[in-house]
Amino acid sequence: MPLLRQDRLYGTLDALILKALKLAPRHGYAIARWLEQAADGALVIEDGSLYPALYRLERRAWIEADWGLSELGRRARFYRLTRQGRQQLAIETREWSVFAAFVTRVLEMA
């Protein structure tokens, strides 16, 4: 089995979303805000790509969603991590560090 999957880079957003939901269930906008704040401006995630990612993760049953009331009293879809999602996050985290170490090693080769 290859060390790295082809979609490593593509999957980065997925990993970040899982991480965002590990701390607390959130609706889509709250996930976007958390990612913006966590990245402290270093990373801009298009709102347009956030939702397809969320729906994909939901389809893979890594996250699940339920309607609830937002802090302002509006109906909003709240996402939360499933048990599988939690496991997936652990895998993603491990793989990312392997990947990062590999990239670092390659780039620092003399």
Added chain:
Amino acid sequence: MRPKEVDTELAFHIEMRARELIARGLPEDEAWREARARLGDPSSLRARLVAIGRSTHRRETLSELWHDVRFALRQLATAPTFAAIAIGTLAIGIGGTTAIFSAVRAVVLAPFPWAHPDRTMIVAERWHDLDGSVSVGNYVDWRTMSSSFAELAAEKFVGVTLDAAPAPERVSGGRVTQTFFSVFGQHPLLGRTFRGDEDTPGNDHVVVLSERLWRSRFGADSAILGRTITVNVAPYVVIGVMPAAFDPTLSEEQLWIPAAFTPAERAEHDEHSYTVVGLLAPTVTVDAAARDMRRVAEALAARYPRQDAERSASVYPLDRFLIGNARDQLWFVLGAVSLVFLIACVNVANLLLARSSVRAREIAIRAAIGAGRGRLIRQLLTEGAVMSLLASALGVALAAALIRVMVAAAPAGVIPRLEQTHINLSVLGFALVVAAIATITSGLVPALRLARQDPHETLRGEGRGIGAGRKRERLRGALVTIEVTLALMLLVGSGLLVKSAIMQQRTPEGFDMVGLSAAGVSLPPTTYRDPAVVRHAFEQIAQQVTLVSARPLTGPGSDNGLIPEGRPLRIESAIQSSLRIISPDYFSTMRIPIRRGRAFTAQDVRGANRVAIVSQRFADVAWPGVDPVGRRFVCCEGKGTDAMWKTVVGVAGDVRSRGPSGQIDPEFYLPIDQAPDDAWRWLGQSMTMIVRSPSPSTAAGAMRAVVRDLDPTLPVSDIQTADQAFRTALAPARFNALLLGALAGIGLLLSAAGIFGVIAYFVALRTHEIGVRRALGATANDVMWLMTRQGLEPVALGLSLGTAASLLSARLLSSALYGVTPWDPLTFGAVGLVLGAVALAAILVPARRAMRIQPTRALQFGG
């Protein structure tokens, strides 16, 4: 995910983003434009999301279902008492209905294992509205003259002596025409059945065995075919063995021998001893066949006016004929069990209704945090389904146990095919669906009403919507009415049938059963040919023990038309009555009282004045209001010039010969020595010995010794005490009473619990109101009276509805009742009283509790 939900989600995102941008100082319209722009092209994004969402949906529905199921199980676990009672109640209903309906299916509805059950008929001779056996002559003529049957066959049930090691044995058999087996189209297990010419004299020494006899007597020997066995002292070659399932007339014959009619038999139209079965031609209906047979009978009546003048013929489907009474009995039981099931459903509806008020708060909270109505409804549906499924699983186990108990408790041979009962899936499915409808609707209706309400109001009102409460009270009132109605119908119906069974048991039999034992003895015609020899042999036995030609309690004696002196000597003048040929000591042994005249004595011999004793019923029919002693009648023998008049010398008390529930027949008795010569042939040269002794084994030993002294090769059959015979005769009624009694008990328990629960809850809900009334100056008595009146209202309505329904359906029961009218006031009164008392207790107990509470506290409670 539906497109609408995608829109809602994206709109929420845009709004939040816009608010954020405004907060950062952007002008409002620019903020909104920017928020939208960040999502990219709205229509393509929406389409993408909808597509992904749709593929998620299927799997999600399943996982949501699983989620709902787990949630439902958790819900049930939080209220274990409620869950146990609701599921247990439903399980009783489902299990009972399934068991009984499975029995109905096995006994009544399942087709018999014949090739063409719908075309298999029984054809009987009809004489004055009575269907009876057929003479050989008529059978032979029917075969040639009727055009409705593909095949007709005749069978005479005979007792035969099977002479094989270790001892001779009497077994029941059938003398059948060669066509008999082809009517039913069942194939032999081994060998073959009779061929074309084997029912002609000289070719008829072949025998077909039943599987049971083959197993018990010949060790299931596969080399049995071709072996010669001794039947009635004559050699017969075994040609076939029929399978265990072959018992077309449910008579349990053990073997079949050919009915090889002699020319004399074929011409005999006056001796009716054959059962005729037939297979309808493929396109002929039962009605058409019956018309055809009536036409044939008319032609025969014209041809043989002396024998057939008053005889017609009737045709019935054989299956219905065989099932007979068991059909009605089982339908009654099914009716009772259905009522129990309905009561169970109403009870569960009540429970769920009560619980819905407890759950109003939970549901309101879930609605408030955004659970859609569809989601809530699905959740409640799942809960109902889970409950019904659990109840059904329990119900199946219960049904299996009930069937086992029922089959074990049922008296043998009384309910045909009962032992073939097995749990029927379609019935179980039906019960499951009804139970699910009951649970789901009763859980759903209040839930829907709650879901429609503004959740905030429900939460503020602590789950007591005033309007909903009033409606719920009305609904509960209606449920009480339904429950009382059903319970009353069930209890009245079962009560009447149970009372019938008790009445039967108490009916006097007309003789003293204590210590009576009986056993059969038959003289094989091969060694005892001459009537005089037979008479002499029985006379010898009668020196030691009492003899009678037909055992009491198991049926009437031989059927005879009897013409009292003074009436014209024509068949229309005959009184149909039942003859017993007896030894002179019969009345003293049986302790049957002689009401007038005398019993037989040793002087009533052949050659002396021909004498007879008649029963009280016979005397009342033949000579109403006149002393019958000294009167004469003609019967059973003699023709033309020598009518052989018999003189009545005594009147004996009536005996209930057909058993406890049977009618009393007109009967008459003749002494053995004066018995008509032909009688021995009617009786198959068999008599029953009777001994009264405190010890049944002493009695049996004495009877065996008497027969052995006469002829050691003679077998003694069917040794039985009168108590056993009586129990056997009573068994069907007792079994029915037991079944119905048990059902009525369960029904009463369920409905009492239901009525009690509803009314008590209803009164408890009004604690607040009671407090207000007390505070405003109403006395305790005033309030009690109010509660009682209002609580009893739906009960009274239910009692009247139930009484009306029972009276209307009484006609259905009347045929099954004995010694009780269908509107027996005692039963109706007792049932009404019991149900009224349950309802009253249900009102008074919580009402008194409410009364003890201080008005101020009741008000604080707020209800």
